[in-house]
Structure formats: C-alpha cells, structure tokens
Amino acid sequence: MDTQLIIDPDTCVGYGECVAEDAAAVEIDENGCARALVPLLPRDRAERLCAACPVGAITLRPAA
Amino acid sequence: MRAARSVTVVGNGVAGYACARRLSESGVAVTLIGPGLPCDRPPLSKRALVRGSAPYLATADGLVHAGIRHLDGWAVDLDLPHRRLGVQCIARGEVHEHAFEELVWATGLRPTRPPIPGIGVAHQNADPAGLEELLPRLERPGRRVAVIGAGLIGTETAATLSAAHRVTLVERAELPLSRLHSAVGAEAKRVLAALGVEFAGGCSLERIVPIPGGSQLIETSTHGRIAAEVVIVAAGVASTLPPALGAGPTLATDERLAVEGLDGVWACGDTAAFPHPRFGRIAIPHWDNARAGGDHVARTILGSRAPFERDPYWFSDIGPLRVQQVGFEPAVCEWSVRDGLHVGCADDGRAACILLLNSPHRLNDARRLLAA
Numbered sequence: 176m177d178t179q180l181i182i183d184p185d186t187c188v189g190y191g192e193c194v195a196e197d198a199a200a201v202e203i204d205e206n207g208c209a210r211a212l213v214p215l216l217p218r219d220r221a222e223r224l225c226a227a228c229p230v231g232a233i234t235l236r237p238a239a
Numbered sequence: 240m241r242a243a244r245s246v247t248v249v250g251n252g253v254a255g256y257a258c259a260r261r262l263s264e265s266g267v268a269v270t271l272i273g274p275g276l277p278c279d280r281p282p283l284s285k286r287a288l289v290r291g292s293a294p295y296l297a298t299a300d301g302l303v304h305a306g307i308r309h310l311d312g313w314a315v316d317l318d319l320p321h322r323r324l325g326v327q328c329i330a331r332g333e334v335h336e337h338a339f340e341e342l343v344w345a346t347g348l349r350p351t352r353p354p355i356p357g358i359g360v361a362h363q364n365a366d367p368a369g370l371e372e373l374l375p376r377l378e379r380p381g382r383r384v385a386v387i388g389a390g391l392i393g394t395e396t397a398a399t400l401s402a403a404h405r406v407t408l409v410e411r412a413e414l415p416l417s418r419l420h421s422a423v424g425a426e427a428k429r430v431l432a433a434l435g436v437e438f439a440g441g442c443s444l445e446r447i448v449p450i451p452g453g454s455q456l457i458e459t460s461t462h463g464r465i466a467a468e469v470v471i472v473a474a475g476v477a478s479t480l481p482p483a484l485g486a487g488p489t490l491a492t493d494e495r496l497a498v499e500g501l502d503g504v505w506a507c508g509d510t511a512a513f514p515h516p517r518f519g520r521i522a523i524p525h526w527d528n529a530r531a532g533g534d535h536v537a538r539t540i541l542g543s544r545a546p547f548e549r550d551p552y553w554f555s556d557i558g559p560l561r562v563q564q565v566g567f568e569p570a571v572c573e574w575s576v577r578d579g580l581h582v583g584c585a586d587d588g589r590a591a592c593i594l595l596l597n598s599p600h601r602l603n604d605a606r607r608l609l610a611a
Contacts, residue, residue, distance in 0.1 A: 189561070
C-alpha cells in the first residue's frame with residue numbers, strides 16, 4: 176500500500192536523519208526543513224522514515 | 240532462520256529502545272533491561288538542558304501498552320553458556336536471575352572523569368541519572384558554570400547554558416572540538432565568543448577545591464583559578480561491555496550485527512564494531528547509528544537478511560552553528576573545499592567524509608558525493 180509522508184515544518188529541525196535513512200525519498204530544503212521527493216512511498220519505506228525522525232516530525236497518511 | 244520466541248534487550252538508550260520497539264510491534268515478546276525508563280541521548284546536552292527534564296522515550300504505561308517487559312536495573316553476571324543473566328533491581332538492590340533466548344547487547348558508552356583531584360564534585364549530563372542530578376542546580380539563572388571538556392557534548396552544553404548562565408568552557412586543546420576538522424573548531428570558537436562563553440583553551444587542570452558557600456575553585460597551571468557554582472564534566476567515555484563479552488572497547492559483529500562466535504547474541508549502538516563495506520570494521524558512537532542499528536537488529540531477528548551498511552553520520556548544534564558530517568573521518572588523507580563543501584578524500588581519491596557547516600540543505604549533495 177502506498178503512503179504519503181506528512182512533514183511538519185514547525186517540528187522539523189533539519190537534522191537529516193530521514194536523508195540518512197532514505198536519500199531517494201526526502202531532501203532538506205533551503206529553509207533547513209525536510210521535503211518529500213516523491214508523492215507516495217511503499218508503506219515499509221514510509222514507516223522507516225517515520226521511525227528515523229528524532230523529533231517526530233514525520234507522520235503517514237494512507238494514499239486515497 | 241529460526242523464529243524468535245523471545246528477545247532480551249540489555250540497554251535502554253536509543254539503540255536498545257529502537258530494537259525493543261520494533262520487535263514488540265511485530266509481536267515478539269521483548270524484555271528490556273536497564274536502569275530507569277528508556278531515554279534519548281544527544282538532546283541531553285541541548286533541548287533537555289533548556290526544558291529542564293530528561294528526554295524519556297517512553298512512559299512506564301507506554302511500555303506495558305507496547306508489550307515490552309521492563310526490568311528496572313542493571314544486567315550483571317552474564318552467563319552465556321547457560322543463557323542467563325542477573326538483573327540487579329534498582330529499587331531493592333537484589334539480583335534476580337533472568338533466562339534469555341535471543342540476546343541484544345546495547346549498553347553503549349558511559350561517561351568517565353579525568354583523574355583530577357576533586358573531580359568527584361563535577362556533574363555530568365551525558366546520561367539521564369547525571370542530568371536529573373544536574374538540573375536542579377541550574378534552575379536559577381545567572382549561575383557561574385564551568386564545563387570541563389570541549390568535545391561535542393561539552394561544547395553543546397556550554398553553548399546551550401550560555402543563554403541563562405555565565406559559562407566557562409575548559410579544554411586541554413587550543414580549540415574546541417579539536418578532534419574534528421579545524422574549520423569546525425575555529426567556527427565553534429567564534430560562535431562561543433559571540434554567545435558570551437569564555438573559552439579557556441590549552442588549559443591544564445590541577446585540582447578542584449571547594450570554597451565556602453558551595454562553590455568550587457578550579458585550579459589550573461595555565462589559567463589561574465576559575466571559580467564556579469556548578470561544574471560539569473564532559474571529558475571522556477568508556478566501554479560498558481562485561482567480561483563475558485570480552486570487556487573490550489567494542490564487540491565485533493558480522494554484517495548483520497550478530498556477535499561473532501556467539502549464537503543468538505546481537506550488538507548495536509556505540510560498541511558494535513561491524514564490517515562496513517568501504518571503511519572496514521568500525522564502531523560509530525552517534526545517535527544515528529544507535530537508532531538505525533537497533534532497528535536493524537530487530538529486523539534481522541525478524542528474518543531480514545540485509546547487511547548493515549550505515550555510513551557514519553552525526554549532527555550537532557552549537558548555539559546557532561549546525562554541524563553535520565557524513566562518512567568516516569579517519570579514512571581522510573586530504574581535506575579541500577569543493578563547491579562550498581568541506582570534502583575529505585581517502586588515498587584512492589574518493590570522498591570519504593564530508594563536513595557541513597550551517598548547510599543542512601546540502602546533505603543530499605554530501606551523500607551523493609560520498610557514494611560517488
């Protein structure tokens with residue numbers, strides 16, 4: 176099942192743990208905040224990203 | 240792969256908790272052994288100091304709800320042949336025997352103190368117990384604080400505390416963060432000065448003596464006497480590996496983090512020395528490796544065959560200065576600045592380590608360069 180990443184820009188501090196986990200799925204933007212590079216991800220990859228965030232900035236939403 | 244019926248995780252820091260959580264989510268019976276509730280580590284020196292409380296990763300109720308059985312105490316007397324260990328209960332001090340099937344060792348490093356007379360009065364904030372003792376001393380603003388040791392934890396601590404206190408950072412080397420690329424130390428020194436931290440570099444400590452009123456006097460042979468109401472030491476770490484696991488600085492694992500020569504024993508976190516496909520056998524004492532390693536061991540126990548190939552990565556905030564590094568610094572022969580990035584090349588000419596100063600948006604570039 177494909178999943179959408181929701182990244183809260185107010186919580187993200189740009190440590191880049193998500194990039195360390197999956198650099199093909201996310202990047203850190205010019206404001207130092209994580210940004211999804213793909214609209215949808217397989218659920219396992221999305222869950223890994225969610226677990227990798229040290230500040231809990233990433234939540235998941237099942238694709239409609 | 241045999242099916243894991245139960246797993247015992249020793250160590251309730253980042254690695255141990257990441258492992259326990261992943262296993263419990265998959266329905267494996269998990270026992271987590273460690274003093275106190277699972278607690279995060281690197282924010283101990285940053286957000287936790289500001290917030291005034293240790294950053295626990297779970298509550299007691301949360302552990303019960305997750306199906307994680309927590310034994311609140313220290314693992315002692317590891318008996319590998321009989322697959323059992325003693326758990327010294329934190330509440331009553333008595334030792335209970337605990338039989339294990341799969342064992343995950345994730346006790347990390349512990350902070351140590353340099354052998355200076357009087358150093359016993361110093362607080363430390365590298366683990367939850369030390370932090371809980373320190374925090375009440377910092378409740379009132381404007382304290383004179385001396386931080387001993389300008390490594391990552393000491394430098395972050397000094398920068399963070401400077402917002403509310405008068406801080407002196409005492410260091411043996413001339414620059415803070417002297418083990419890193421000199422650009423980091425130079426920039427950190429500038430930032431510390433701007434924050435009002437007095438940096439006492441090249442300092443040789445002689446002793447710490449108490450003075451009336453509860454303060455301490457740090458006597459040095461290079462910087463005279465430094466008075467402080469609160470002394471924090473952040474100078475050195477030691478292994479926590481028990482004699483049954485060799486008691487060395489690290490524990491050698493295979494590419495799936497299974498401890499070499501032992502059946503059903505796994506290691507993750509600071510002390511797990513795994514065979515990195517490019518940099519050889521390395522142990523990485525940083526948050527990233529702890530969380531990822533703990534998660535990886537859980538996935539391996541659950542049946543994954545994937546090797547652990549994590550590139551070293553760490554980040555640090557020194558006041559407004561963000562430092563990030565990917566790759567393996569000991570492999571670097573020569574540093575240069577390339578396209579705004581500090582790039583360290585190995586003897587084969589490939590980028591082995593990339594340092595980012597206040598450039599979090601270049602992290603993907605840095606990772607691409609490392610992989611090239």
